[in-house]
Amino acid sequence: MRRATSPLTLSLALVLPALVPAHAGDVTEFTLDNGMDVVVIEDHRSPAVEQMVWYKVGSADEAPGVSGVAHLLEHLMFKGTDTHAPGEFSAIVEAHGGEENAFTTTDYTAYYQRVAADLLPKMMDLEADRMTHLRLTPDQVAPEVSVVLEERNQRVETNPDALFREQAQAAQYLNHPYGHPTIGWRHEVAALGADQALDFYRAHYVPNNAILVVAGDVTPDEVRKLAETYYGPIPANPDLAPRIRPSEPPQTAARHLVFEDPRVAQPYVTRSYLAPERNSGDQKPAAALELLAGLLGGEPATSYLGRRLQFDDPKAIYTGAYYSGTSLDPTTFSLVIVPAPGVSLADAEAALDGAVADFLAEGVDSEQLARLKRQYAAESIYELDDVGRRAQRYGRALATSLTVADVEAWPDILQSVSEDDIMAAARAVLVPQTSVTGWLRAPEGAAPVAATPVAGFPNAGGSEVLQ
Amino acid sequence: MRRATSPLTLSLALVLPALVPAHAGDVTEFTLDNGMDVVVIEDHRSPAVEQMVWYKVGSADEAPGVSGVAHLLEHLMFKGTDTHAPGEFSAIVEAHGGEENAFTTTDYTAYYQRVAADLLPKMMDLEADRMTHLRLTPDQVAPEVSVVLEERNQRVETNPDALFREQAQAAQYLNHPYGHPTIGWRHEVAALGADQALDFYRAHYVPNNAILVVAGDVTPDEVRKLAETYYGPIPANPDLAPRIRPSEPPQTAARHLVFEDPRVAQPYVTRSYLAPERNSGDQKPAAALELLAGLLGGEPATSYLGRRLQFDDPKAIYTGAYYSGTSLDPTTFSLVIVPAPGVSLADAEAALDGAVADFLAEGVDSEQLARLKRQYAAESIYELDDVGRRAQRYGRALATSLTVADVEAWPDILQSVSEDDIMAAARAVLVPQTSVTGWLRAPEGAAPVAATPVAGFPNAGGSEVLQ
Numbered sequence: 058m059r060r061a062t063s064p065l066t067l068s069l070a071l072v073l074p075a076l077v078p079a080h081a082g083d084v085t086e087f088t089l090d091n092g093m094d095v096v097v098i099e100d101h102r103s104p105a106v107e108q109m110v111w112y113k114v115g116s117a118d119e120a121p122g123v124s125g126v127a128h129l130l131e132h133l134m135f136k137g138t139d140t141h142a143p144g145e146f147s148a149i150v151e152a153h154g155g156e157e158n159a160f161t162t163t164d165y166t167a168y169y170q171r172v173a174a175d176l177l178p179k180m181m182d183l184e185a186d187r188m189t190h191l192r193l194t195p196d197q198v199a200p201e202v203s204v205v206l207e208e209r210n211q212r213v214e215t216n217p218d219a220l221f222r223e224q225a226q227a228a229q230y231l232n233h234p235y236g237h238p239t240i241g242w243r244h245e246v247a248a249l250g251a252d253q254a255l256d257f258y259r260a261h262y263v264p265n266n267a268i269l270v271v272a273g274d275v276t277p278d279e280v281r282k283l284a285e286t287y288y289g290p291i292p293a294n295p296d297l298a299p300r301i302r303p304s305e306p307p308q309t310a311a312r313h314l315v316f317e318d319p320r321v322a323q324p325y326v327t328r329s330y331l332a333p334e335r336n337s338g339d340q341k342p343a344a345a346l347e348l349l350a351g352l353l354g355g356e357p358a359t360s361y362l363g364r365r366l367q368f369d370d371p372k373a374i375y376t377g378a379y380y381s382g383t384s385l386d387p388t389t390f391s392l393v394i395v396p397a398p399g400v401s402l403a404d405a406e407a408a409l410d411g412a413v414a415d416f417l418a419e420g421v422d423s424e425q426l427a428r429l430k431r432q433y434a435a436e437s438i439y440e441l442d443d444v445g446r447r448a449q450r451y452g453r454a455l456a457t458s459l460t461v462a463d464v465e466a467w468p469d470i471l472q473s474v475s476e477d478d479i480m481a482a483a484r485a486v487l488v489p490q491t492s493v494t495g496w497l498r499a500p501e502g503a504a505p506v507a508a509t510p511v512a513g514f515p516n517a518g519g520s521e522v523l524q
Numbered sequence: 525m526r527r528a529t530s531p532l533t534l535s536l537a538l539v540l541p542a543l544v545p546a547h548a549g550d551v552t553e554f555t556l557d558n559g560m561d562v563v564v565i566e567d568h569r570s571p572a573v574e575q576m577v578w579y580k581v582g583s584a585d586e587a588p589g590v591s592g593v594a595h596l597l598e599h600l601m602f603k604g605t606d607t608h609a610p611g612e613f614s615a616i617v618e619a620h621g622g623e624e625n626a627f628t629t630t631d632y633t634a635y636y637q638r639v640a641a642d643l644l645p646k647m648m649d650l651e652a653d654r655m656t657h658l659r660l661t662p663d664q665v666a667p668e669v670s671v672v673l674e675e676r677n678q679r680v681e682t683n684p685d686a687l688f689r690e691q692a693q694a695a696q697y698l699n700h701p702y703g704h705p706t707i708g709w710r711h712e713v714a715a716l717g718a719d720q721a722l723d724f725y726r727a728h729y730v731p732n733n734a735i736l737v738v739a740g741d742v743t744p745d746e747v748r749k750l751a752e753t754y755y756g757p758i759p760a761n762p763d764l765a766p767r768i769r770p771s772e773p774p775q776t777a778a779r780h781l782v783f784e785d786p787r788v789a790q791p792y793v794t795r796s797y798l799a800p801e802r803n804s805g806d807q808k809p810a811a812a813l814e815l816l817a818g819l820l821g822g823e824p825a826t827s828y829l830g831r832r833l834q835f836d837d838p839k840a841i842y843t844g845a846y847y848s849g850t851s852l853d854p855t856t857f858s859l860v861i862v863p864a865p866g867v868s869l870a871d872a873e874a875a876l877d878g879a880v881a882d883f884l885a886e887g888v889d890s891e892q893l894a895r896l897k898r899q900y901a902a903e904s905i906y907e908l909d910d911v912g913r914r915a916q917r918y919g920r921a922l923a924t925s926l927t928v929a930d931v932e933a934w935p936d937i938l939q940s941v942s943e944d945d946i947m948a949a950a951r952a953v954l955v956p957q958t959s960v961t962g963w964l965r966a967p968e969g970a971a972p973v974a975a976t977p978v979a980g981f982p983n984a985g986g987s988e989v990l991q
Contacts, residue, residue, distance in 0.1 A: 121588055121701070122770040224698070224777035231694035232709060234588070242699060242773035303589040306709040309783060310691035310962070316777040495777070 125241015354378025592708015
């Protein structure tokens with residue numbers, strides 16, 4: 058057992074004393090004999106507890122041809138087991154006024170319940186039960202495939218942004234399965250059945266591939282005893298396959314794609330670059346990219362792209378930069394520009410390229426970097442106040458090969474990033490050879506669609522989170 | 525046993541009587557009890573025989589992460605077996621003045637020997653031996669991996685056209701493994717070992733996944749007896765997996781890529797479109813595309829693109845159109861334009877698009893179609909004279925789910941294609957949504973490289989054949 062007090066809590070307390078919550082609590086981690094990792098986040102401010110079980114498996118672990126099976130299985134985990142009827146687990150949570158849900162991404166699948174603290178044993182009992190005793194019949198699976206297809210209709214087929222993002226993501230990866238959508242290609246989802254779901258379940262839903270995160274009004278000793286009682290008896294799978302996905306060959310050709318859809322009201326341009334992910338013990342390059350995204354495209358009023366393209370020479374009504382480094386394998390750094398009325402996509406793309414080139418020539422604005430670092434420092438303090446977000450942060454990190462120590466080091470690493478680090482990261486990542494530029498627009502001659510206000514753009518390259 | 529006399533031989537004999545070879549010979553097919561297909565092409569004009577064994581497995585059947593294993597195994601098949609030393613098979617062929625080789629594509633792997641007819645029993649003995657008794661040790665595999673890496677250096681790494689083609693091919697397929705190069709991604713080839721090669725061998729090198737083609741100075745009865753003697757005893761693999769690869773989702777965004785290499789002497793533009801393949805019993809759409817390729821980009825002096833872009837308005841020094849329908853899964857239809865000096869790639873692409881649009885508006889030139897059909901008719905007659913090419917044609921067809929009847933019907937189907945069929949195929953295939961446009965050029969400011977004469981361009985989308 059390791060009990061870690063975040064050094065950040067101390068160092069930032071000097072800067073922002075009023076923001077440090079009184080009961081931020083400690084983080085404890087240990088591993089059960091069967092290989093299941095456990096993280097406990099103590100927070101006694103309310104008599105509630107959140108249990109999350111994270112499986113280190115996501116859509117990028119799917120075999121070719123069965124895209125969507127990770128997400129379908131997430132749905133099917135709410136069916137019954139040998140001893141509990143379909144829906145019974147959810148009904149128990151609801152009857153006690155709790156909340157629950159689950160989500161699937163490229164790298165992990167997680168299940169959680171937020172309930173009164175005294176219900177934790179029951180939650181563990183039920184979660185451990187469905188880790189091994191899920192019972193699926195073709196009768197149950199077929200309707201759930203329809204549910205997922207309908208989810209795909211709602212999220213993707215009726216949404217030009219999402220369809221565009223799928224095509225761009227597929228163009229971004231030449232070999233790695235991050236090119237496949239987490240919800241699955243429609244024709245492959247339609248062909249899924251109980252066999253594929255059960256194969257995936259048996260291969261990946263084992264304690265030595267799982268992380269238990271318990272956050273809230275508990276002590277590590279209580280959690281250890283409960284975890285040993287409920288999860289401890291589940292045998293490890295000694296044949297668990299190492300988590301190795303096909304990796305990218307050199308990407309040597311800049312790609313550009315045009316997606317046209319008559320439903321597009323507001324055309325825009327996206328640009329994504331292949332970018333390194335956060336790696337355990339070596340997070341600085343990712344921290345530099347995180348700050349680079351903030352500097353280039355954080356808040357419109359202060360970011361480089363915002364000032365340059367929305368204010369100084371108003372070619373755009375929106376600009377943004379995105380980077381999400383919490384990823385098992387190489388991820389993307391992406392940019393977006395939504396042109397102002399009368400500005401063509403070609404001109405918008407040229408303006409974006411011009412602004413990025415100028416940024417690379419000019420370097421980092423020290424004051425802006427200092428402001429950004431203060432924001433990150435403040436956010437990491439605010440976050441201590443939100444036990445659910447903290448649980449997510451640890452689970453996500455551990456599910457992508459980071460450690461508790463990495464999570465705790467991250468705020469200080471962000472603060473330690475220099476201007477030179479950022480410019481080195483920018484020069485390494487913002488290269489045409491690995492880039493995909495996307496144009497989304499209505500086809501020529503399409504009837505105009507009423508424009509909806511631009512509320513912000515999803516990360517063109519980030520990992521999709523499906524519930 | 526089925527003995528088929530090509531109806532073409534008769535019908536075209538009326539048109540081109542002087543071209544019909546005296547001894548074109550008959551084609552016979554049968555299947556051994558263990559599922560091995562046998563095709564015999566009798567041709568007694570010379571006392572030679574060619575044995576080909578085709579395995580219905582190629583690089584598109586590789587698991588993710590082990591690209592190149594089909595081709596590596598092809599190399600390793602020249603190592604020894606339990607009873608024959610490494611290189612012994614080749615030495616026997618050479619000692620008798622024979623020829624042999626092997627090749628791997630996305631869809632099949634084939635081995636052949638051309639020898640005096642009395643050596644056929646020995647060839648079958650040796651080929652049957654290595655179908656089941658290949659012996660591979662890590663000591664033998666590691667040096668062969670180096671050989672393949674060197675082959676990749678020679679064919680790809682030092683060849684900007686090939687590097688460009690790899691990136692364009694990867695962009696063409698969003699989900700299907702045709703996006704992977706047959707030789708393999710360098711980093712994946714480098715990681716291959718004896719285990720992967722043997723797994724692949726055991727899974728796919730079985731008689732019920734093989735086609736024996738024997739062509740030359742033999743009779744079907746002789747071949748049947750020999751095949752039953754040598755291949756007959758090899759047991760079928762009842763667990764042979766069906767040959768199902770991940771298929772494409774809708775391709776909905778036109779892609780464009782730029783590949784820059786300082787070694788490029790002659791920049792050019794390629795365009796490929798996803799296109800249907802030849803399907804058994806339904807070959808007309810593919811025949812229409814084959815003729816479309818001839819009409820658009822066959823001979824520069826008479827093809828539409830050639831006349832239009834190299835003569836009438838000389839924007840190009842070369843144009844071409846390619847289609848190769850003998851493919852298990854959807855293939856590509858592709859175009860190329862090599863701009864004349866002083867014409868930019870953008871202008872060349874625009875000229876190509878303009879010419880294609882005009883072709884779609886104008887329709888087929890009846891005289892040119894008639895001329896093209898006469899050429900195909902003549903070629904199919906000439907081909908009867910080349911027993912090696914005939915063997916290849918049957919083997920390739922059977923390895924991609926076509927039948928002997930399909931092969932024999934093909935020349936007549938080509939003749940039966942109408943102008944409307946061609947225009948319907950053109951309109952269905954030449955759509956931007958499934959297209960990949962590639963620009964190959966030297967980076968700006970690169971020292972000029974001496975241009976080599978343009979001798980013709982490899983099919984940007986066709987299947988790669990590796991020896």
